Amino acid sequence: MANTWWELQILCEPDLEESIFWRLESFGCRGTASETKANSCLVRGYLPQFQAQLLDLAALSLWLRQDALCVGLSAPTLHWQIIDEEDWSSSWKQHWQPQEIGDRFLINPAWLPLPQTSERLVIKLDPGVAFGTGAHATTQLCLESLEMRFAEVPPSFADTNTQPNDVVIADIGCGSGILSIGALLLGAKKAYAVDTDPLAVQSTNSNRILNDINAEKIVTAQGSVDVLAKLLEKPVDGIVCNILADVIIELVPQMSAIAKSTTWGIFSGILLEQSKAVADALEKNGWVVATLWRRKEWCCLNVRRS
Numbered sequence: 001m002a003n004t005w006w007e008l009q010i011l012c013e014p015d016l017e018e019s020i021f022w023r024l025e026s027f028g029c030r031g032t033a034s035e036t037k038a039n040s041c042l043v044r045g046y047l048p049q050f051q052a053q054l055l056d057l058a059a060l061s062l063w064l065r066q067d068a069l070c071v072g073l074s075a076p077t078l079h080w081q082i083i084d085e086e087d088w089s090s091s092w093k094q095h096w097q098p099q100e101i102g103d104r105f106l107i108n109p110a111w112l113p114l115p116q117t118s119e120r121l122v123i124k125l126d127p128g129v130a131f132g133t134g135a136h137a138t139t140q141l142c143l144e145s146l147e148m149r150f151a152e153v154p155p156s157f158a159d160t161n162t163q164p165n166d167v168v169i170a171d172i173g174c175g176s177g178i179l180s181i182g183a184l185l186l187g188a189k190k191a192y193a194v195d196t197d198p199l200a201v202q203s204t205n206s207n208r209i210l211n212d213i214n215a216e217k218i219v220t221a222q223g224s225v226d227v228l229a230k231l232l233e234k235p236v237d238g239i240v241c242n243i244l245a246d247v248i249i250e251l252v253p254q255m256s257a258i259a260k261s262t263t264w265g266i267f268s269g270i271l272l273e274q275s276k277a278v279a280d281a282l283e284k285n286g287w288v289v290a291t292l293w294r295r296k297e298w299c300c301l302n303v304r305r306s
């Protein structure tokens, strides 16, 4: 674990928030948060100090400027400072607030009290350095798609012997484990969650415990679909995968191999302009793209096997 961190503060026009999140994520930021400041938005990103030199930060500043100018918005300002581990966790935690997602979910930071009255399914989270606080559009699109998928369960399972509470899912690129936990709260029986980042696997395990979910209900492993395939006794009923388009395209054949004729899939982390390439790869491997959900420049494909 890093001892010192860069804290990046970007003051921007609100319409730039999503693209800045995306830039920060590709730059290697491990935690992001945003708050409204008068008519502007202040986005903070954190990354281990050893991961970036001053020159890298200068390049990031240039990219942010170019991104803004490309869409006709004024260039954001980027400030950075070095903070230590303790300050990193406390400053980031200060800015992350409970958030309702879709019609059913409430994401509650682990260090805040639970709401007294809420009809929502509460996901308690402390993502640590893993991705998946629910603040990002790509995660929200997945949670909303899961909601719809589970709301639809009776008709879509009418042609199979699978009951809603028999659903087993694969969560590829699990990050904080937010999607596995969400699926279980919606009624899934079990999730297999994998991530190439060991810190993400650790985070999924601790969030599983935080949400009082038994270890046999969320099986975690470090790695990707190849590792997950070895853990499975039979094909899964659903796949959620919120990684970037290029990675999804590469993984489609392996994901298809863990599917059966009734399996559904939720693929996110895809920029709008990349959706055709991902849809083509899916269709080539026997998937039918049923819907494309869009939020700002991101989209999420809801697909089924037949």
Ligand SMILES: C[S@@+](CC[C@H](N)C(=O)[O-])C[C@H]1O[C@@H](n2cnc3c(N)ncnc32)[C@H](O)[C@@H]1O
Residues within 6 Å of the ligand: 130, 131, 132, 133, 134, 138, 139, 142, 172, 173, 174, 175, 176, 177, 178, 179, 194, 195, 196, 197, 200, 223, 224, 225, 242, 243, 244, 247, 269
């Ligand atoms: C955008 S985050 C998604 C986290 C969480 N599932 C969510 O929806 O918020 C993508 C995650 O995929 C992981 N990842 C990247 N490439 C991967 C691969 N080839 N196989 C499995 N995980 C991968 C990253 O480490 C990261 O934790």
